[in-house]
Amino acid sequence: MLTGVPDGRWGPTTVYEAGLRxxxxxxxxxxxDGRRDPLPVNRWRGTLSPAASTPPTWSTWSTGALSPGDLSLLRxxxxxxxxxxxxxxxxxAALAARGVPALGxxxxxxxxxxxxxxxVPALRRDVFGRVPAEGRWVALLLADGNIGIGGDPTRLLRRAGELLAPSGRVLxxxxxxGTQTGPMxxxxxxxxxxxxxxxxxxxxDGDDLTGIAPDAGLLITRTWCDAGRHFAALRRRLPTG
Structure with missing residues (x-):
């Protein structure tokens, strides 16, 4: 039970979509504990107008719709x-404008x-369900806190490893x-x-990931910080022997 918060009558997707709109x-x-943290919806949306009739160019995304730190991830x-x-x-969309095939x-x-x-091609899918091109993705993005999906990052990263090509990376x-972390x-x-x-x-956070990655069958290859945001790249662990 959440302290001081009334019982919700709406599904999370309904409320999430209301925020996007x-x-x-x-x-x-x-x-x-009842604390309320603001979510960066405007960062998620970028500055691309929902009414835009044509896809943006890469230069438009680089200077406009992308948020600080995004480019270091997309590289x-x-x-x-x-x-x-x-x-x-x-x-x-930024990747597609750069000529990198992408699916959301x-x-x-x-x-x-x-x-x-x-x-950009996009499907309404749960990552734990059927996903196209399983085992062939060169990169898999878990940006904007999406490593939290499902409340079990070990399970999520293990699934991400299944979706990757042998040389692929989870980003x-x-x-x-200093953030209070953990499942909730x-x-x-x-x-x-x-x-x-x-x-x-x-x-x-980064310390958590160090303990989670091996259990998910992944190896952290790089961590970095850009524009106050923290990122990591992981690959499959190579079999020993």
């Missing part, structure tokens, strides 16, 4: 990329709609050092005061 991009995550995408939890699709997947229909409107965004049951809240039903999530 809102003019100010207002959306919050309620922690189990690691050297081939077909799966954007897991793509949201409105700013990262997948998300469980929220409106997010998939926005990604397609940006000119993860992490919480800053959270809710989403929009600007109208609607609160979602609780769902499982997890916050992960």
């Amino acid at each position: 809102s003019a100010g991009g207002q959306l919050w995550m309620r922690r189990p 690691h995408c050297g081939g077909p990329t799966l954007d897991v939890g793509c949201g409105p699709g700013r990262l997948a 997947i998300d469980v929220a229909p409106f997010a998939v709609h926005l990604t397609r409107r940006a000119g 993860v965004e992490l919480e800053p050092p 049951r959270v809710r989403l809240e929009d600007a109208t005061g609607r609160v979602s039903r609780p769902f499982s999530w997890c916050l992960v």
Whole structure:
């Protein structure tokens, strides 16, 4: 039970989509103790207008719709990329504009709609379900905190490894050092005061990832910080013997 928060009557996807639709991009995550953390909806949306009739160019994405730190992440995408939890699709669209094949997947229909409107293929899929080109993705993005999907990052990273090509990389965004991390049951809240039903999530920082990666069959190959955001690249662990 979340302290001081009324029981939610809406599914998390409904409240999440309301945040994507809102003019100010207002959306919050309620922690189990009742604290309310603002979510960076405007960063997720970039500056691309949902009404845009043509896809942006790479230069447009580089200077406009991308957020600080995004480019340092996308430079690691050297081939077909799966954007897991793509949201409105700013990262997948930036890759496509650069000529890198990309596919976005998300469980929220409106997010998939926005990604397609940006000119990028997108599917309404759960990463733990059937995903096209399993075992052939050169890069897999878990940006914007999406390593928290499902509340079990070990299971999620293990699944990511299954989706990768043998030489592929999982690219993860992490919480800053000092963040209170770990699995938790959270809710989403929009600007109208609607609160979602609780769902499982997890916050992960670099220290957490060091312990999680081996259990997921992955090896951390690089960590870096750019524009105040923290990232890591991982690959499959090579079999010994």
